[in-house]
Amino acid sequence: MTASSLLGLHRVQVPTGALPQAAERLDDSPVVGADEVRLRIERLNLDAASFCQLQTKHGGDGEAVRREVLDIVASRGKLQNPVTGSGGMLVGVVDEVGPGSPLGLTVGARVATLVSLSLTPLRITDGLARWDGRSERVPAEGHAILFGRSIAAVLPDDLPAELAMAVLDVCGAPALTARVVRGYDRPRVAVIGGAGKSGSLSLAAARRSGADRTVGIVPVRHEAELLEEAALADGVRLADARDPVALAQAVEDGLAGPADVTVVCVDVPGCEHGAILSTADGGTVVFFSMATSFSAAALGAEGLAADVTMLIGNGYLPGHADYAMDLLRTVPAVRALFEARIAH
């Protein structure tokens, strides 16, 4: 077992030397290497940015979306949207464990993967026959491979799998939000897209981590009502996050000033400038949206002469899954929002 094997480099077919996430094509063979684990897939979850891109591209034609996802997996050996670069996650059952796997999984355990599908070798064997292409939740049969350095969480017994999976899918956001908020003294925190999965968890994490005041920004009246009822934020405001001046005004209004920490959880392009403009000098913007443009953020801050720290939202922090699960278990409003979202 070598470092390169733990990272999955031996599965990369094209181009040579790339890491699995950057690869064009992975080897999707079911034969398990010494430090690998094979999962029997139960379901896939497309990430929001990828699903929205496919929906938009095909004008809501579910059959066309289904065919494209099958094509992607067949041609790339992994589920990575070629436009957004993103993937999603999966739930499956451990089928075989290589003798040197460091993951501590046992055959028969039901797990969710916490590394993106964009780097996970994957083969689909049922043609996604049980999926209509109209939801990001994809019942599927086939297998997936975990590397030595992959991360998978055994699904908890006390929570429905779908609920646990929805939380695990975004569990990096509350953990990183908590870390950033703790770096300030009683900061004001704005969460753009506060009624969504990562948004609601981030609001709960900000409050628990010492935020002085929080505001959730949402795009439509229905979400504002949901978030107000949940009382996860001290204030709720309506704004189109793609309109920089309107967004900054909504944040300022909700916090009685600009934010010290702004967390971007909306998966639409064009929110960079508004997030920067909403943030006080010396503040931090955390971008979790996969629709974030690096150059728009970098040049936007420069163009606005804004002294803000801008973080690329890393989906991994030690203990992130446990932290998010704990928020779900102990903050009833978070659980209610997640359950309502799953029911729809």
Place this chain on the structure above:
Amino acid sequence: MTASSLLGLHRVQVPTGALPQAAERLDDSPVVGADEVRLRIERLNLDAASFCQLQTKHGGDGEAVRREVLDIVASRGKLQNPVTGSGGMLVGVVDEVGPGSPLGLTVGARVATLVSLSLTPLRITDGLARWDGRSERVPAEGHAILFGRSIAAVLPDDLPAELAMAVLDVCGAPALTARVVRGYDRPRVAVIGGAGKSGSLSLAAARRSGADRTVGIVPVRHEAELLEEAALADGVRLADARDPVALAQAVEDGLAGPADVTVVCVDVPGCEHGAILSTADGGTVVFFSMATSFSAAALGAEGLAADVTMLIGNGYLPGHADYAMDLLRTVPAVRALFEARIAH
């Protein structure tokens, strides 16, 4: 004068409500608003990512590059590469100052703009007749507009304009590197692309800010020799930054361990995973390259289970121009590298 006017929103023609950097088209009229400043252009500097993209696209055909730059400026009212999203900077002479401009500039002053050309209203009047399309330095005639919140530095008398401009173009990098390095106790620092403009300044900034050990990574033997002679880094190593395993090995070799702070200054795509893999848990990666992919970085860190902080390199920090100029004046090796670069 309003906040929106200071940001230049009144110059945005398409789409309405966008900030100038995100706009498709700006109004390039020479008529100066109350809080604006008009410059007479002397020369433009294309940013490295934009120039490389244009060079590659046109296979080194300078005449085609020249025509495309003219087309971009004529159709967009600003110089923003539609592929990279980036622009560059300019040197010019102050021609007219609106009565309410907060920039403190006087007519006749020679200045360099520190906000990107990607958001600066611009009109070219000489067809770029003195440019052969083969260098990022573009002699040009025409005018540009500064907004109330734009940033421009008066060129120092004691330095050649070209030298000052080359430094100002990348002055955000050493300032942010210094801030990040000071956040650690005697960190080990790797600068990927250490022999370049932002790279050499970042190495000097890291050393001055308390780095325990620094390594500069370069792609070719010639640059390694330059950087070794300059002695700006404690170690110099050769590696292709697009090869994650090779890059991490070179950093580890140069620092006797992974980096606490990794600074990415190479304008080629695909360096995200190598930078992450080169960085210790708890460390920070600062991405200055405009070729950085947000999703590759975010998913890469998750896929590698790497607990690293990833910063989008903000080109603005208070005092950044003065800090970079001071490095140039007080570190002879930095000045020598810049002068050699300009001479070629």
